[in-house]
Amino acid sequence: MIKSVLASIPTYSMSCFKLSTGLCKRIQSALTRFWWDTKPGKRKMCWLAWGKLTRPKNQGGLGFQEIQSFNNSLLAKLSWRILTKPDCLLSRILKGKYCRDTDFLNVPITSSTSHGWRGILIGRDLLKTNLGKVIGDGKDTSLWNDPWLSLEHPTRPTGPPNLHDKDLRVSAIIREQTGEWNQEEIQKILPHQSHLIRPIRPSKKGAPDAYIWLPTKTGVYSVKTGYYAAMLQQEE
Numbered sequence: 001m002i003k004s005v006l007a008s009i010p011t012y013s014m015s016c017f018k019l020s021t022g023l024c025k026r027i028q029s030a031l032t033r034f035w036w037d038t039k040p041g042k043r044k045m046c047w048l049a050w051g052k053l054t055r056p057k058n059q060g061g062l063g064f065q066e067i068q069s070f071n072n073s074l075l076a077k078l079s080w081r082i083l084t085k086p087d088c089l090l091s092r093i094l095k096g097k098y099c100r101d102t103d104f105l106n107v108p109i110t111s112s113t114s115h116g117w118r119g120i121l122i123g124r125d126l127l128k129t130n131l132g133k134v135i136g137d138g139k140d141t142s143l144w145n146d147p148w149l150s151l152e153h154p155t156r157p158t159g160p161p162n163l164h165d166k167d168l169r170v171s172a173i174i175r176e177q178t179g180e181w182n183q184e185e186i187q188k189i190l191p192h193q194s195h196l197i198r199p200i201r202p203s204k205k206g207a208p209d210a211y212i213w214l215p216t217k218t219g220v221y222s223v224k225t226g227y228y229a230a231m232l233q234q235e236e
Contacts, residue, residue: 010027010067011074014067014070014071014074014075015074015075015077015078016078016116016119017115017116017119018071018072018075018115018118018119018122019067019068019071021068024067024068024071027067028050028067031064032046032050050064050066051066054066054231065227066230066231066234068230068234069227069230069231069233069234070223070227070230072122072123072126072226072230073123073126073223073224073226073227073229073230074123074223075119075120075122075123075126076123076124076126076127076221076223076226076230077123077221077223077226078119078120078123079120079121079123079124079126079127080123080127080213080221082094082095082104082120082124083104083105083124083127083211084210084211094117094120098117104124105124105128105131107121107124109121109122126226126229126230126233127213127221127226128154129154129229129233130154130213130214130215130225130229131147131154131211131212131213131214132147132148132150132151132154132211132212132213132214132219133146133147133148133209133210133211133212134148134151134209134210134211134212134219135148135170135200135202135203135209136202136203136206136207136208136209136210137171137174137179137202137203137206137207137208137209138169138170138171138172138173138174138202138209139169139170139171139208139209140169140208140209141169141170141171141209142167142168142169142170143157143161143165143168143169143170143172143173143189143190144156144157144159144161144166144168146170148170148200148209149193149196149197149200150196151212151214152214153214154214155196157190157193158192158193165189168189170202170209172185172189173185173186173189173190173197174202178204179202179203179204179205179206180202180204181197181198181200181202213225213226215228215229
């Protein structure tokens with residue numbers, strides 16, 4: 001009942017807004033009391049800390065959801081939609097208002113940030129911990145700033161870059177005629193990363209680059225994997 005009913009009640013609100021720490025603690029307290037107390041008004045001792053109960057079953061816990069991490073993982077789903085579907089109505093409205101001069105992935109959270117937009121940016125920050133880029137034609141991927149070197153971990157080329165190539169795109173090291181890597185340019189710009197670049201296969205048909213969520217096989221963000229990423233982030 002805790003997993004299927006009590007923990008599900010605030011899900012809609014958590015998918016839209018970042019709940020305050022105090023409210024998360026009140027929800028956690030309600031779940032804790034339901035688990036340990038035998039009847040209303042009669043409080044019993046909690047024999048295990050909430051942190052242990054939220055561990056996965058294969059780690060000795062009961063798999064209860066940690067409220068703040070679950071909240072962040074739901075918000076990250078909204079951020080994923082904005083990031084991967086820039087032409088949808090939600091993306092166009094929010095990015096038109098808040099991202100006029102800065103890319104969505106780099107918009108800072110300030111003291112004047114609205115509550116709703118702050119929640120989306122918190123979800124975005126969770127996405128960035130395991131965000132990768134699949135190379136198509138290389139035109140939409142920064143050579144130095146985007147995580148495109150690995151499909152397992154967010155990996156960027158090590159710098160610092162030279163002044164004349166700091167703004168290069170990955171397309172600068174791809175032969176336009178064949179869609180294959182330009183080995184001469186790689187040896188000139190990224191000689192120490194050539195062993196990571198060689199296994200990557202750019203699109204020979206000119207497909208655009210795309211963001212992927214690295215913990216899933218499909219590359220599409222899921223709340224389940226986002227929750228585990230949020231839990232790891234909280235432990236760190």
